Amino acid sequence: MNTRYNEILSYFPQNLRRMLGRGMNILEDSLQEIRIRARLPIILGTTNGNFAITPDGELSPAVGGAYIVKESDVRQIFTAVCENSVYAFMEDIKQGFVTIKGGHRVGIAGRAVNGKNGIENFREISSLNIRVAREVVGAANYIIGDIQKDSGIVNTLIVSPPMGGKTTVLRDLARQISDSGIKTALADDRGELAAIFRGVPQNDIGIQTDVIENAPKSQAVIMMLRSMSPELIVTDEIATKDDADAVLKCFGTGVSVIASTHGKSAEEVLKRENIKPLFSEIGFKQIIVLQKEGRGINTKVLGEITKIRQEK
Amino acid sequence: MIKLFATVFILTGCGYLGILFAMSYKKRVRQLIEFQQVLNLLEFDINFLAVPLKESFEKISKNSGGGVKDVIDYIRERIEKDKCIDMQRLWERGFQRFSDEIFLTQEDKKILLDFSKNLGCGDRESEINNIKITLSRLKIAENEAREIAKTNVKMYRGLGFLTGFFIVIILI
Numbered sequence: 001m002n003t004r005y006n007e008i009l010s011y012f013p014q015n016l017r018r019m020l021g022r023g024m025n026i027l028e029d030s031l032q033e034i035r036i037r038a039r040l041p042i043i044l045g046t047t048n049g050n051f052a053i054t055p056d057g058e059l060s061p062a063v064g065g066a067y068i069v070k071e072s073d074v075r076q077i078f079t080a081v082c083e084n085s086v087y088a089f090m091e092d093i094k095q096g097f098v099t100i101k102g103g104h105r106v107g108i109a110g111r112a113v114n115g116k117n118g119i120e121n122f123r124e125i126s127s128l129n130i131r132v133a134r135e136v137v138g139a140a141n142y143i144i145g146d147i148q149k150d151s152g153i154v155n156t157l158i159v160s161p162p163m164g165g166k167t168t169v170l171r172d173l174a175r176q177i178s179d180s181g182i183k184t185a186l187a188d189d190r191g192e193l194a195a196i197f198r199g200v201p202q203n204d205i206g207i208q209t210d211v212i213e214n215a216p217k218s219q220a221v222i223m224m225l226r227s228m229s230p231e232l233i234v235t236d237e238i239a240t241k242d243d244a245d246a247v248l249k250c251f252g253t254g255v256s257v258i259a260s261t262h263g264k265s266a267e268e269v270l271k272r273e274n275i276k277p278l279f280s281e282i283g284f285k286q287i288i289v290l291q292k293e294g295r296g297i298n299t300k301v302l303g304e305i306t307k308i309r310q311e312k
Numbered sequence: 313m314i315k316l317f318a319t320v321f322i323l324t325g326c327g328y329l330g331i332l333f334a335m336s337y338k339k340r341v342r343q344l345i346e347f348q349q350v351l352n353l354l355e356f357d358i359n360f361l362a363v364p365l366k367e368s369f370e371k372i373s374k375n376s377g378g379g380v381k382d383v384i385d386y387i388r389e390r391i392e393k394d395k396c397i398d399m400q401r402l403w404e405r406g407f408q409r410f411s412d413e414i415f416l417t418q419e420d421k422k423i424l425l426d427f428s429k430n431l432g433c434g435d436r437e438s439e440i441n442n443i444k445i446t447l448s449r450l451k452i453a454e455n456e457a458r459e460i461a462k463t464n465v466k467m468y469r470g471l472g473f474l475t476g477f478f479i480v481i482i483l484i
Binding site: 010011012013014017075076077079080081082083084085086087088090120121 | 365395399432434435436
C-alpha cells in the first residue's frame, strides 16, 4: 500500500483501520479524500469517482450495505487527529482544519461555538474530511522553463479552476527554484503549500525556502520582505483586495513574485476587478493557465502562456 | 544457639512485614502528592504552552519517580505508538501494569480515571477545569490518607514486632 496511507490510517480506530486499509489498498494512488460523517457511510473520493466502503473493506459505488459511521468514531478520529490534545490545536480548529503528519489536512464541520472573535470551537463534530496531500515532485517541469530564465524569475500568475493543480504546481515551482539557490519566501496563509507539522514543513519546498504559515498574506508578505531578504515570493490564491494589495506591495522592490488565482482563462482573469491592478508595468508579466492531461498518476500539468508584456 | 537465631529471625521477619505494611500507607500519601504535582505541571503546559500531551508527559516523567513515573511513561509510550486510543482505558491499564508500585486505593484511582476520561478532549478552559476539580479531589484524598497513615503506621510497626514476640513466646 501507498506508505502515505499508513500515516492516515493510524488516526482511525482499529476496526476502521482494517476496513479502510483494504479499500485504500485497491485505490492505490487515486485516493483524494476520505469523508467521515456521523450516521452516514464513509465516502472515499478518488480521481475515478466516489466510493462507499463495506464492513469487509470492499469498495462500492452504491451506499447500500456500506459501513455506517458512529458518532463515537467521529469523536475518536477527531481526538486522534488532535494527538489526544484538542486544546493544543484550538487555533487550527477555529480555522476549520487540522494539518496532520504527512501534510494531509483534516477539515472539520459540526456545531460551532461562537464567541466574541468569531468561531471559538466546535461543540459537536458531525463530519471530518481528510484531504490526502498530493505532493507531486516534478509537477512544474513543463512550465518551469517559462518562469525561471537566465535573466531571472519572471513575475507570473498561475491560473486554473479549483482542483486544477495550482497548489501542487506552485509548491513544486518553489522547490525547484529554491533548490537552484534562490532565496524563496512562501506566504502560505492556509498552510497548503508547506503543510507545517510541529515546525517542520511536511512537503519538500526547497532548501532555500522560508515559510510564514496561517498568517494573512498582507502581513506575511511584508514581514518576509523586511526580515528574510527573499529574492522570490510565492503565494497561493489571490482572491480578495487585501491579497492583491499584498502582492502589489512586492512589485518594484526587486523581489520576483509567483502567485496563483482561480480562473478558466487569461481573458477572464484580466477582467477581474481585484486582479487588474497587478498587471501594471512593474507587475505580473505573464499568466500561465494550467491544463491537465491524462489521469491519476500519469497526469501532466501543461501551461498555456499569455504574455502581458514581452521581456526585454 | 539455634533458639537465639530463630528468635532473631522471627522478630526481624515480622518486624519487617509490619514496617512494609506501615510504609504502604506512607507511600499512598506520597503518591497522592506526586500525582498532584503531575497535574500542576500539566496545568502549566496546557495553560501557557499548549503543548500536546505527549510532550508534556515527557517533561513530567523527568520530574517524577517510582510508580508514578512508570505509569506516566507507559501512557506516553502508548500515545506515541497509537494515536487512536481510549485515554481512560490506557490509564486503567497503566495502574494494572504497575500495581506492585502503585499504592493508591481504588477510590484514589477512580479520581484519576475520572480525570483521564476527559483528558485531551476539550479546549484549554475545560482541561483546566478538569485539572482543578481533580486536584481538589486528590487533596481531600491526601488529607484522609494522612489521617489514616498517622494511626496505622505506628500500629503496624508495633504490631509487626508484637506478633514476632508472640510467636517466639508460643514457640519457646
